[in-house]
Amino acid sequence: xxxxxxxxEDLELPAVLHALSDPQRLRIVRGLSADPEPxxxxxxxxxxxxxxxxxxxxxxxxxxxxxxxxxxxxxxxSLRREDLDARFPGLLDAVLESVPA
Amino acid sequence: xxxxxxxxEDLELPAVLHALSDPQRLRIVRGLSADPEPxxxxxxxxxxxxxxxxxxxxxxxxxxxxxxxxxxxxxxxSLRREDLDARFPGLLDAVLESVPA
DNA sequence: GCAACAGTTTGACGATCGTCGTACAATAAA
DNA sequence: TTTATTGTACGACGATCGTCAAACTGTTGC
Numbered sequence: 001x002x003x004x005x006x007x008x009e010d011l012e013l014p015a016v017l018h019a020l021s022d023p024q025r026l027r028i029v030r031g032l033s034a035d036p037e038p039x040x041x042x043x044x045x046x047x048x049x050x051x052x053x054x055x056x057x058x059x060x061x062x063x064x065x066x067x068x069x070x071x072x073x074x075x076x077x078s079l080r081r082e083d084l085d086a087r088f089p090g091l092l093d094a095v096l097e098s099v100p101a
Numbered sequence: 102x103x104x105x106x107x108x109x110e111d112l113e114l115p116a117v118l119h120a121l122s123d124p125q126r127l128r129i130v131r132g133l134s135a136d137p138e139p140x141x142x143x144x145x146x147x148x149x150x151x152x153x154x155x156x157x158x159x160x161x162x163x164x165x166x167x168x169x170x171x172x173x174x175x176x177x178x179s180l181r182r183e184d185l186d187a188r189f190p191g192l193l194d195a196v197l198e199s200v201p202a
Numbered sequence: 203g204c205a206a207c208a209g210t211t212t213g214a215c216g217a218t219c220g221t222c223g224t225a226c227a228a229t230a231a232a
Numbered sequence: 233t234t235t236a237t238t239g240t241a242c243g244a245c246g247a248t249c250g251t252c253a254a255a256c257t258g259t260t261g262c
Contacts, residue, residue: 013199017122021115022250042208052251054210059249073208073259088199094191098114123220142239153221155240160219174229174238 003061003068008083011064016088019063020095024048025056029065032079033096040074104162104169109184112165117189120164121196125149126157130166133180134197141175 006012020026028044041053048056057077060066064083069076084092107113121127129145142154149157158178161167165184170177185193 013196014122014124014127017118017196021118021122023115024250026115040208048250049252050209051211051253055250057209073257075209088195090191090195091199094189094195095114095118098189098192125220143237149220150222151239152223152241156220159240174227176239 003070005061005067006064008064008087011083011087013088015063016065016084016091019059019065022056022059024052025060025065026095028056028060028077029079030096032066032077033081033092036079036081038069038076038078040071040076042074044077104171106162106168107165109165109188112184112188114189116164117166117185117192120160120166123157123160125153126161126166127196129157129161129178130180131197133167133178134182134193137180137182139170139177139179141172141177143175145178 020029024046028046031044041057044053046053046056057066057068057075061068064080064087067078067080069078079092081092121130125147129147132145142158145154147154147157158167158169158176162169165181165188168179168181170179180193182193
């Protein structure tokens with residue numbers, strides 16, 4: 001419950017880059033960008049266990065890449081695109097537009 | 102001596118992001134961007150030991166962020182800006198233009 | 203109430219990371 | 233030929249990482 005979301009001005013570049021440097025998390029962010037509709041953790045194409053999933057979403061949240069909002073038992077995840085663009089202009093777009101490999 | 106530099110088309114986003122996610126390496130890249138003149142490892146504002154320095158330059162090189170060219174005993178480091186821009190347009194600029202914290 | 207569902211917490215595991223010191227190789231300068 | 237200078241190679245160290253399974257909390261629905 002103690003969901004900590006860093007303030008926009010507290011976002012740190014190394015933390016954001018590290019959060020984005022993992023393939024699984026990159027896939028989460030890509031999915032969230034393709035369809036910005038906030039949705040629960042289970043609704044992502046991530047083939048790892050539940051606990052690993054929790055871990056990845058926490059890394060993304062604590063770096064300030066995503067926002068997690070509780071809705072009942074679920075956690076609605078959304079991209080903090082505005083905050084990221086304000087703090088690191090062009091970064092998210094550059095990451096997302098890179099050839100999907 | 103077996104300096105391995107990945108080909109442009111082999112650059113991988115997670116590896117590049119990981120290479121850039123360390124403060125020391127970020128400082129190296131920033132310095133190399135501020136003054137693109139190729140220069141030896143010792144000419145950087147990095148306060149770690151020699152061996153750690155070698156390590157950081159290798160991570161950057163193997164991710165394809167920098168190029169290392171031997172000149173006598175020294176290793177001339179330069180930014181692979183064109184290759185990075187070709188493979189991940191806008192990424193390096195976004196990283197470098199983010200507020201220097 | 204009870205079962206199913208959605209995530210978290212904890213603890214563990216091997217792997218990688220950032221760091222160092224020492225020893226080494228190669229070049230440059232004396 | 234010595235003696236610096238520049239950087240690499242090789243362990244080593246504690247810390248963090250990505251992963252999992254098991255147990256748990258909280259919600260939804262019967």
